[in-house]
Amino acid sequence: MRFSMLPSVFVQMFKKPWTNKFPAKYAPSNTTQFLADVGEGKAEIVPPIQTPKGFRGKIKYDKEKCTGCQLCIKYCPCEAIEFKPKEKKIKIFLARCCFCSQCNDVCPTNCLTMGDEFLLADADPYSKDLIVE
Amino acid sequence: MKQTATTKTSYHIPVGPIHPALKEPVYFEFEIDGERIIDVNVKLGHIHRGVEWASRKRNPIQVLYLAERICGICSYCHPAAFSLAVEAAADIQVPERAEYLRVIQGELERICSHILWAGVAAHEIGFDTVLYFTWQIREKALDLTEYLTGNRITKGIMTIGGIRRDITKDMLPRIKRDLQFFKDNFEKLRHIFLDDKTIKMRSQGAGILTKKDALKLCAVGPTTRASGVKKDVRVDTSYFAYGDLDIDYITPDVLTGNINGDVYDRIIQRLLEVKQSIDLVEQCIDEMPAGEIVSEPKIPKLMNQLKKVNGEGVGRHEAPRGEVIHYVKFNGQTENPYTWKVRAPTYNNILPWIPMLKGEQIADIPIVAASTDPCMSCTNRVAIVNNNSKYELTKEQLHKMSVEKTRRFMK
Ligand code: SF4
Numbered sequence: 001m002r003f004s005m006l007p008s009v010f011v012q013m014f015k016k017p018w019t020n021k022f023p024a025k026y027a028p029s030n031t032t033q034f035l036a037d038v039g040e041g042k043a044e045i046v047p048p049i050q051t052p053k054g055f056r057g058k059i060k061y062d063k064e065k066c067t068g069c070q071l072c073i074k075y076c077p078c079e080a081i082e083f084k085p086k087e088k089k090i091k092i093f094l095a096r097c098c099f100c101s102q103c104n105d106v107c108p109t110n111c112l113t114m115g116d117e118f119l120l121a122d123a124d125p126y127s128k129d130l131i132v133e
Numbered sequence: 134m135k136q137t138a139t140t141k142t143s144y145h146i147p148v149g150p151i152h153p154a155l156k157e158p159v160y161f162e163f164e165i166d167g168e169r170i171i172d173v174n175v176k177l178g179h180i181h182r183g184v185e186w187a188s189r190k191r192n193p194i195q196v197l198y199l200a201e202r203i204c205g206i207c208s209y210c211h212p213a214a215f216s217l218a219v220e221a222a223a224d225i226q227v228p229e230r231a232e233y234l235r236v237i238q239g240e241l242e243r244i245c246s247h248i249l250w251a252g253v254a255a256h257e258i259g260f261d262t263v264l265y266f267t268w269q270i271r272e273k274a275l276d277l278t279e280y281l282t283g284n285r286i287t288k289g290i291m292t293i294g295g296i297r298r299d300i301t302k303d304m305l306p307r308i309k310r311d312l313q314f315f316k317d318n319f320e321k322l323r324h325i326f327l328d329d330k331t332i333k334m335r336s337q338g339a340g341i342l343t344k345k346d347a348l349k350l351c352a353v354g355p356t357t358r359a360s361g362v363k364k365d366v367r368v369d370t371s372y373f374a375y376g377d378l379d380i381d382y383i384t385p386d387v388l389t390g391n392i393n394g395d396v397y398d399r400i401i402q403r404l405l406e407v408k409q410s411i412d413l414v415e416q417c418i419d420e421m422p423a424g425e426i427v428s429e430p431k432i433p434k435l436m437n438q439l440k441k442v443n444g445e446g447v448g449r450h451e452a453p454r455g456e457v458i459h460y461v462k463f464n465g466q467t468e469n470p471y472t473w474k475v476r477a478p479t480y481n482n483i484l485p486w487i488p489m490l491k492g493e494q495i496a497d498i499p500i501v502a503a504s505t506d507p508c509m510s511c512t513n514r515v516a517i518v519n520n521n522s523k524y525e526l527t528k529e530q531l532h533k534m535s536v537e538k539t540r541r542f543m544k
Pocket residue numbers: 075076077078079080081092096097098099100101102103104
């Protein structure tokens with residue numbers, strides 16, 4: 001065929017789009033305002049697609065199990081983890097984290113796991129959402 | 134006529150380093166006569182990032198993630214070559230299952246990369262419908278990557294002495310389903326690329342790299358294979374599990390019967406490689422033995438082992454763009470590498486641009502340049518700076534400096 005893409009293009013015009021329209025069907029003119037409206041229940045958000053099993057999202061930290069051995073600090077490639085000497089616990093700055101889950105692998109007590117939360121964008125790198133302790 | 138005698142016949146056009154047509158910084162100097170390119174000069178070194186230097190302050194586990202960030206598309210190849218180098222230096226035996234899993238990840242990355250490239254190539258010749266079609270397939274490939282590794286791009290799957298995630302039995306149906314999807318769409322893609330008039334018109338006979346030039350300039354990967362040179366690390370050295378798998382060199386004449394070394398051949402080459410990769414993943418899934426996936430799961434223990442290593446290792450891996458080489462040296466005092474040297478495949482594929490571009494038209498520059506699948510940021514390893522400004526050394530200057538150094542030693 002001379003122009004082999006034409007049939008696909010015509011079919012495409014009547015198909016449901018592949019893209020998930022997150023966070024809204026049409027891009028809001030003011031995203032901050034839109035999110036505030038969502039918070040107040042005035043607007044509805046189009047949910048993101050489900051994350052697969054084993055996804056590397058926001059780290060979950062089981063503080064009780066942590067022995068303060070500092071192995072995770074030694075092997076974190078991004079220096080995203082800080083030691084709190086008084087409590088002998090750690091503090092993870094997610095703004096620096098690259099979600100490699102290396103800390104999960106080295107931790108001898110398995111107190112770190114990867115969650116599935118990924119909407120972590122924030123203007124402030126030290127905001128409460130971006131620090132796990 | 135008097136007027137024509139004084140008119141300049143050729144023009145000098147600089148393109149780059151920052152230019153809307155270039156995705157990454159590189160500097161071209163074209164000598165143009167009308168629409169025809171008479172001469173071209175390429176300059177690099179605009180995006181040196183000091184990655185190798187940064188490795189000296191990191192232990193090998195941390196370097197893995199640094200290596201991953203050399204290139205976004207080859208985010209598996211660099212840690213793979215680095216691990217191979219470290220394993221060679223420290224004499225680490227990798228379990229057999231891990232070798233197969235490593236092949237699966239490597240080939241999946243090749244599928245992603247080649248399909249991405251096919252879309253970019255279509256975009257460069259102004260055929261954007263194909264761009265969206267190919268990237269739809271790539272999206273599936275990325276979803277599969279995410280399913281297998283937990284991330285879409287920077288996979289974080291490689292580790293020294295094995296691999297970090299296993300493929301369990303319950304994952305197989307999903308993998309097989311996606312492979313079938315790739316196969317079905319591959320046929321469609323092949324039809325578009327090989328039978329469509331638009332692509333043929335723009336790519337046949339454009340940017341020819343002869344076999345002689347490919348050999349002389351040491352081109353690597355699909356760029357050299359499309360010119361008929363049988364060079365592929367997977368077959369030549371049979372690392373990972375490639376030795377056990379049914380794999381042979383692929384050149385475009387498998388499909389078309391002859392080799393021209395033009396852009397069209399490079400398109401065929403990459404499509405055939407996608408097919409080969411799908412086949413290799415299937416073979417691995419069928420033949421994978423059971424067993425461990427990492428030689429030493431306790432990382433502190435592994436580090437103690439590496440601390441004692443006094444020696445060097447070289448790791449070679451066939452990345453989607455060609456052979457990537459990592460050299461690592463340990464000095465036996467710390468576990469951090471004493472030296473780490475990276476040679477990305479694009480480094481070899483830059484000089485072939487010159488014979489490819491000479492004699493072409495200006496409008497062919499994007500597609501010919503894109504046909505080697507260049508990756509500038511991965512390539513740049515050196516920037517020579519003096520008083521905050523960059524300068525270059527010519528061959529003669531380097532020779533002079535070398536002679537002077539010998540004299541200093543002899544004093
Ligand atoms: S996931 Fe990786 S980067 Fe993030 S804290 Fe853990 S080791 Fe550091």
